Amino acid sequence: MTDALLTIEDLHVSYRGHESTAHILDGVDITIGRGQSVGLVGESGSGKSTVAFALLGLLDGNAQVSTRRAAFDGREMRFGVDETRALRGTDIAMIFQDPMTALNPMFTIGTQLVDIQRRRFPRESRNRLWGRAQAMLVDVGVPDAAARMHRYPHEFSGGMRQRVVIAMALLVEPKLLIADEPTTALDATIEAQVVEVLDRLRQRTSASMLVISHSMGLIAELCDSVIVMYAGTVVEHGPVRVVFSRPRHPYTRALLACEIDPYAAFDPSQDLATIPGTVPDPARRPQGCIFASRCPARHDRCNERPPRRQTREGRTYSCWQEAA
Ligand SMILES: Nc1ncnc2c1ncn2[C@@H]1O[C@H](COP(=O)(O)OP(=O)(O)O)[C@@H](O)[C@H]1O
Ligand SMILES: [Mg+2]
Structure with missing residues (x-):
């Protein structure tokens, strides 16, 4: 695909321990088109x-990372090395679950919003950068932005802090914005507001987005396509409307059954009910289907690795069960 911003084929991540190796990611494929918003759920x-x-080169030093192929913005990449780290904060920006991860308690918001832009716009004056920052705060719905620029992170509520972090991420004009559980730390009403801000920005910026969440509702709201992950593998992938309205993989079905209806009015308080059984130990991954031990549709065939099937609507899923 030529217009993909990001392509990763066969991503593996493992951690070698004293007695065994934990395989955390086992052959994950991800493609994000330009301007596209992809959800990652599980x-x-x-x-x-x-x-x-x-993606950001932020894994622990003892992680072993490999891909068959990886490319970002038309360039071949190797992950987990300096090359990818250099993209962080310019081409790729990240919003974490806890906004304090991104904010320094010692500096005013204004100073931090100016400093974040320096690498991207090294020749702009402080005044210009300050002005951009303040305008961005207005954009993400921080009231009284001019005065708030002089305040410290602890003077903001959780929801306002997350808005500041979203502003911070957008100020560098990233090509890819990664939001990792951006609303999980917030209470329900605030969560809905932050989702609204993200949704508005998605429609306005040309940036691609990778939205990570355990909430199907949030993914349905914000994404064009969805990748369903289970125990370090992709079990189903396709357009959000296709996957959520006609899920093929038993795990996707189970996830959806736990959340009432992703297209119903967004209710962030809906949490994932538990699916019986436990995720396999990453140090002892089964030979066959990774979901077999918890699958209601399991049969003998599932002791072998299932094929990756494609359906006409542009969806793939890995299961022995053929589409009805
Ligand atoms: N440094 C590490 N060493 C060993 N295992 C790790 C390390 N970091 C994360 N893991 C394991 O990787 C798995 C996936 O973690 P994570 O990517 O945080 O999942 P998610 O974001 O979907 O909740 C977990 O089982 C976690 O314990
Ligand atoms: Mg996580």
């Missing part, structure tokens, strides 16, 4: 943040 521990961290 239970906690499925490896979503690991994907983001691999």
Whole structure:
């Protein structure tokens, strides 16, 4: 695909321990088109943040990372090395779950919003950068932006802090914006407001987005396509409307059954009910289908690795069960 901003084929991440090796990502493929918004969904521990961290070169030093192929903005890349780290804060910006990860408690918001732009716009005056920052705060819905520029992070509420972090990410005009559980730390009403801000920005900026969440509702709201991850593998991938209205993989079905209806009015308080059973130990991954031990439709065939099937609507899924 020529107009992809990001292509990753067969991403593996593992951590070698004393006795065994934990395979956290086992052959993940991701493509994000320019201006496209892709959701990454799966239970906690499925490896979503690991994907983001691999992209940003933020994995722990002992992580082993490999890909068959990776390219960003038309350039071949190797992940987890300086090349990818150089993209951070310019071509790729990240919004974390906890806004304080991105904010320094010692400096005013204004100073931080100016400093973040320096690498991107080294020749602009402080005045210009200050003006851009203030305008961006207005854009993300921070009231009284001119005065707030002089305040410190602790003087903001959680929701306002996350808006500041979104402004911070957008000020560098990234080609890719990664939001890792951007609203999980917020309470329900504030969460809905932040989703609204992200949705508005998505329609306005040309940036691509990778939205990571365990909430199908949030993904339905913000994304064009969705990647469903289970235990470090992609089990289903396709346009949001196709995957959510006619899920093929039993795991996607189970996830959706836990959340009432992703197209119903967005209710962020809906949390993932538990699917019976547990995720396989990353150090002892089964030979066959990764979901078999928890799958209601399991049969003998599932002891072998399932094929990746394609349906006409542009969706792929990995399961022995053929589409009805
Ligand atoms: N440094 C590490 N060493 C070993 N395992 C790790 C390390 N970092 C993360 N993991 C494991 O990787 C798995 C996936 O984690 P993560 O990507 O954070 O999942 P998610 O974001 O989907 O909740 C978890 O089982 C976690 O324990
Ligand atoms: Mg995570």
